[in-house]
Structures are given as structure tokens and as C-alpha cells.
Amino acid sequence: MRRALLRLVFTVALPALLVTVWWVASAGSTDVYWPPLRTILEAFPDVWTAERLRGDVLPSVLRLAGGYALAAVVGVALGTVIGSYRRVRAVCEPVLEFLRAVPPPVLVPVIMLFAGIGDTMKVTVIAVGCVWPVLLNTVEGVRAVDPVMAETARSYGITGVARLRNLVLRSASPQIFAGLRQALSIGIILMVISEMFAASNGLGFTIVQFQRGFAIPDMWTGILVLGLLGFLLSVVFQWVERRVLGWYHGLRASARRSP
Amino acid sequence: MLDVRGLKKVYEGSGRRVEAVRDLTFTVDAGELVCLVGPSGCGKTTLLKCVGGLLTPSGGEVLLDGRKVSGPPPGMAFVFQEYGRSLFPWMRVGENVELPLKQKDLSKARRRELVRDALESVGLADAVGAYPWQLSGGMQQRVAIARALAYEPRVLLMDEPFAAVDAQTRADLEDLVRGLWRERGITILFVTHDIDEAVYLGERVIVLSASPTVVREQLKVDLPVERDQLHTRVDPRFAELRTHVYEQIQAAKKGAAAS
Numbered sequence: 001m002r003r004a005l006l007r008l009v010f011t012v013a014l015p016a017l018l019v020t021v022w023w024v025a026s027a028g029s030t031d032v033y034w035p036p037l038r039t040i041l042e043a044f045p046d047v048w049t050a051e052r053l054r055g056d057v058l059p060s061v062l063r064l065a066g067g068y069a070l071a072a073v074v075g076v077a078l079g080t081v082i083g084s085y086r087r088v089r090a091v092c093e094p095v096l097e098f099l100r101a102v103p104p105p106v107l108v109p110v111i112m113l114f115a116g117i118g119d120t121m122k123v124t125v126i127a128v129g130c131v132w133p134v135l136l137n138t139v140e141g142v143r144a145v146d147p148v149m150a151e152t153a154r155s156y157g158i159t160g161v162a163r164l165r166n167l168v169l170r171s172a173s174p175q176i177f178a179g180l181r182q183a184l185s186i187g188i189i190l191m192v193i194s195e196m197f198a199a200s201n202g203l204g205f206t207i208v209q210f211q212r213g214f215a216i217p218d219m220w221t222g223i224l225v226l227g228l229l230g231f232l233l234s235v236v237f238q239w240v241e242r243r244v245l246g247w248y249h250g251l252r253a254s255a256r257r258s259p
Numbered sequence: 260m261l262d263v264r265g266l267k268k269v270y271e272g273s274g275r276r277v278e279a280v281r282d283l284t285f286t287v288d289a290g291e292l293v294c295l296v297g298p299s300g301c302g303k304t305t306l307l308k309c310v311g312g313l314l315t316p317s318g319g320e321v322l323l324d325g326r327k328v329s330g331p332p333p334g335m336a337f338v339f340q341e342y343g344r345s346l347f348p349w350m351r352v353g354e355n356v357e358l359p360l361k362q363k364d365l366s367k368a369r370r371r372e373l374v375r376d377a378l379e380s381v382g383l384a385d386a387v388g389a390y391p392w393q394l395s396g397g398m399q400q401r402v403a404i405a406r407a408l409a410y411e412p413r414v415l416l417m418d419e420p421f422a423a424v425d426a427q428t429r430a431d432l433e434d435l436v437r438g439l440w441r442e443r444g445i446t447i448l449f450v451t452h453d454i455d456e457a458v459y460l461g462e463r464v465i466v467l468s469a470s471p472t473v474v475r476e477q478l479k480v481d482l483p484v485e486r487d488q489l490h491t492r493v494d495p496r497f498a499e500l501r502t503h504v505y506e507q508i509q510a511a512k513k514g515a516a517a518s
């Protein structure tokens with residue numbers, strides 16, 4: 001109980017300090033671009049009404065979810081194939097290295113040419129940007145399957161789909177999750193950027209609208225919402241990861257105790 | 260039952276050519292417990308993997324009931340030296356033992372029964388719900404043995420299964436293997452570099468030469484079937500046998516050095 005309380009204090013301390021600093025430092029500000037935090041917070045409930053949450057936040061989240069899910073499925077599937085076959089890897093590796101080096105935001109104008117300016121474009125942009133970390137990490141994870149475990153599976157006739165499900169993907173899962181985590185932050189960035197280019201709703205669109213209309217405190221509330229959204233998604237991600245990779249954290253902890 | 264004829268294995272790759280096994284011929288009868296003993300690096304693991312269908316021999320053949328082994332045969336189970344890397348850390352003990360059974364056409368109830376029975380046989384009925392990394396080395400190797408038992412193999416191949424556990428655990432596990440062999444009538448081919456272990460466990464001991472490996476001698480262990488750590492090991496006949504095997508291995512090493 002006391003330890004839980006202490007942990008809570010540690011978690012909250014720095015954010016609380018930063019908010020206080022912001023509050024105090026901006027309190028007397030008359031700069032239009034740096035409104036006092038107080039003004040921003042007062043504007044918050046007026047700007048982020050239920051209607052706006054439905055009309056702008058929800059579409060953004062849905063696009064992100066769509067693009068992210070697509071990237072996860074494609075990345076894990078392709079990564080498993082590439083990681084499993086040495087020949088395929090030899091052929092694909094140079095291409096992958098090149099494509100990975102292209103910064104995802106420059107894809108927006110290109111993808112707009114093919115996919116228009118609708119939701120398809122945004123989902124595609126997010127998916128194309130998110131797929132690389134998932135793909136490359138899956139390749140590494142699949143390649144690193146322990147040879148003794150692989151032989152164990154073979155000797156017991158565990159092949160095909162059973163091998164994939166019980167050995168390959170499970171063994172690669174820590175790496176896959178590392179990729180998914182990287183992909184999540186890339187996905188949020190691309191969600192905002194794609195909405196800044198061409199959109200009629202969404203978080204990125206709304207923030208740009210406020211900025212163009214010189215509604216500076218409102219713009220700041222949008223940035224706060226983005227930060228909160230990112231934080232929330234990372235908490236959800238961590239929760240899922242703890243469940244799926246519980247064995248991995250336990251294994252690592254036991255390896256640390258007895259090296 | 261198990262027929263090894265003129266077995267030869269040469270590892271080739273990256274400009275290096277290692278002749279691990281030169282020419283091995285021996286048989287194992289149904290229900291026999293045979294120990295293969297030879298110095299480290301003489302090709303014991305290589306031989307066992309060829310027998311288990313995990314490696315393709317470069318020459319000669321392995322016959323199981325008169326049929327040539329060309330892949331892991333369904334009636335064989337393998338216990339690896341590296342127990343820590345042979346169990347899947349993402350599965351609980353019970354799931355690890357059950358996994359190979361899922362490849363067989365068995366009802367769920369029957370699988371449960373086999374898992375429980377196998378874990379009871381190795382004295383780990385309580386550990387069903389634990390993860391392998393929560394167990395000691397000796398317990399992990401017991402789980403690996405239970406997994407092999409539950410598979411109901413006719414032939415059990417064991418590759419230095421106790422090389423990495425402490426002396427006390429090792430003695431317990433040796434008695435466990437002998438007990439299981441007598442109870443279940445499985446054919447066991449047990450590989451070790453430990454002369455005492457070979458003589459204590461086996462009904463017959465096959466002594467291998469140093470690399471390039473051939474069978475140097477086969478001798479029947481005419482100790483009583485009923486053996487125990489305390490009395491068997493001080494039996495004068497035990498001392499004679501182990502001295503004999505020891506001399507053979509020393510001679511084998513010298514022979515290898517001279518040639």
C-alpha cells in the first residue's frame with residue numbers, strides 16, 4: 001500500500017512540476033502566441049465539446065486504428081516470410097533498406113496522387129509509415145528463433161501452422177512488440193500530418209484551422225488533446241504488452257537473478 | 260529394432276570440412292537401455308541427431324523397424340542436452356508437455372490424462388501451472404523428460420541430458436530414467452561422456468573412439484537389473500566395468516593422437 005502510494009507520487013511528481021512551471025511562467029504573459037496556461041485551460045471545455053470529440057477526434061482515431069492495424073498485419077506477415085527464408089531475405093534486404101530510409105511524411109504528396117485526399121489516403125499514409133518498424137523487427141525476431149527450440153519442434157512433428165503459432169511468432173513476439181511500439185508514435189505523427197495536408201475534419205485539421213484563424217488558446221488546447229491522446233494510447237499499449245509478454249518479463253527477471 | 264549401419268556424417272560449409280562420424284554400426288533391441296559413451300567432441304550429438312532424423316547422414320543409414328529414417332519418425336522422442344533452450348518459455352509446464360500431443364489425433368481428455376500421468380512420473384505434478392524459467396535446472400530437465408514420456412515414444416533418445424545439473428540432482432535423475440525404463444518398457448539410447456553414468460545406467464555400453472569416430476567396443480553390463488546409487492557404485496563388478504571402459508577411452512584418445 002505504502003509502496004503503491006510512493007510509486008504514484010513518483011509518477012505524478014514530474015508532470016505536476018512541469019505544469020506548475022508552465023502555469024507560473026505564463027501567468028502574466030501578454031504575448032498572443034504564448035497565452036497563459038489559465039486561458040488555455042479555460043478555453044478547453046468550450047472547444048472540446050462532445051460534438052467536436054465525435055466530429056474531429058473520433059475520425060482521427062479511426063484513421064490511426066485502421067492504418068496501424070493494416071501495418072501490423074502486413075508487417076508481421078511479410079516479416080515472417082522474409083525472416084523465414086534466406087533466399088527471400090537476400091533479394092528483399094537492399095530494397096527494404098532503401099524504403100526504410102525514405103522519411104514517411106514525404107510520402108503524403110505521393111500517396112495523394114494515387115489515393116486522393118479522402119480517408120483512404122490518410123489510412124494509407126499511416127500504414128506505409130508504420131509498416132517498416134514492424135516489418136524489420138519481425139524479420140529480426142523470426143531469424144533469431146533458438147535452434148534448439150526449432151529442433152525440438154521438428155523432432156515432435158510440430159510443423160506448418162502449429163510451428164508458426166507456437167514457436168516462431170511467440171519467440172519473435174518481444175521484437176514484434178518493440179516494432180509495434182515504434183510504429184505507434186510514427187502513426188500519431190502521420191495521422192496529424194496527413195490531416196494537415198488535406199482534410200475536412202480531424203485533429204490535425206482542427207489545429208491548423210485554429211492557427212489560421214488566430215484562435216491561439218484554442219490551438220494550444222488542440223495540442224494538449226494530442227498529447228493526452230498519445231499518452232492514453234501508450235498506456236493501452238503497455239497494458240496489452242504486459243499481458244502478452246508477461247512470460248518475457250518474467251524470464252528476463254529470473255535470468256537477472258541467476259545469471 | 261534400431262539399426263545403425265555404416266553411418267557417416269561430414270559437415271561441410273564455409274571451406275571447412277569436419278568428419279564428425281566416420282563409420283558407425285550397431286543395433287539396439289526393443290526394450291533395451293543402451294549407453295553410448297565417448298570423449299567430448301567425438302560426434303555423439305551428431306550420431307543421435309542422425310538417428311532421430313534431425314540430420315541427414317552423409318553415408319550409411321539408420322533403420323527403425325526395418326524402415327529407413329529420413330525425418331523425425333513419430334515413434335521417437337528426443338531429450339536435448341540444453342534443457343533451458345528446449346522448453347518454450349512462453350508456455351507453462353503443462354502446455355509444454357501437451358504441445359507435441361496436439362499433433363497426434365487424441366481427444367482433449369486423453370491429452371490431459373497423458374500430461375498428468377507424465378508429470379506425476381517425474382514427480383512434478385504440482386508444477387503444471389509454472390513457467391519453465393521458474394524451475395531449477397534439474398526440474399526443467401524433468402519437464403523435458405515428461406514431455407518425451409507423454410508423447411508415448413517407442414524409442415527415447417537422450418543427449419547428455421544431465422551434463423549440466425549438480426551431482427545430487429544428477430543421481431536422482433539417473434534413477435528416474437532407470438525407473439521409467441523398467442516401468443514403461445521403452446527403448447532408450449542414452450548418450451553421455453561420463454563413464455560412471457554409462458555403466459550405472461546401461462544394460463549395454465557402446466564405447467566410441469575419438470574423432471573420426473568408430474565403435475571401439477561394445478560391452479554388456481552384467482550388473483543386476485535392480486540398481487541403486489549406494490550399492491551399485493561400490494560393487495566390485497561396477498569398478499571392473501568402469502575401469503575397463505576408462506582404459507578403452509584412454510586408448511582411443513592415444514590412438515587418435517598417434518595417428
Ligand SMILES: Nc1ncnc2c1ncn2[C@@H]1O[C@H](COP(=O)(O)OP(=O)(O)O)[C@@H](O)[C@H]1O
Pocket residue numbers: 270271277278279298299300301302303304305306470
Ligand atoms: N553444425 C556443425 N557444423 C560443423 N561442424 C560441426 C557441427 N556440429 C558439430 N560439428 C563438429 O563435429 C564434431 C562432433 O560434434 P558433436 O556431435 O557435437 O560431438 P559431441 O556431442 O560428442 O560432443 C565436433 O568437432 C564439432 O565441432
Ligand SMILES: [Mg+2]
Pocket residue numbers: 303304305340418419
Ligand atoms: Mg554433444
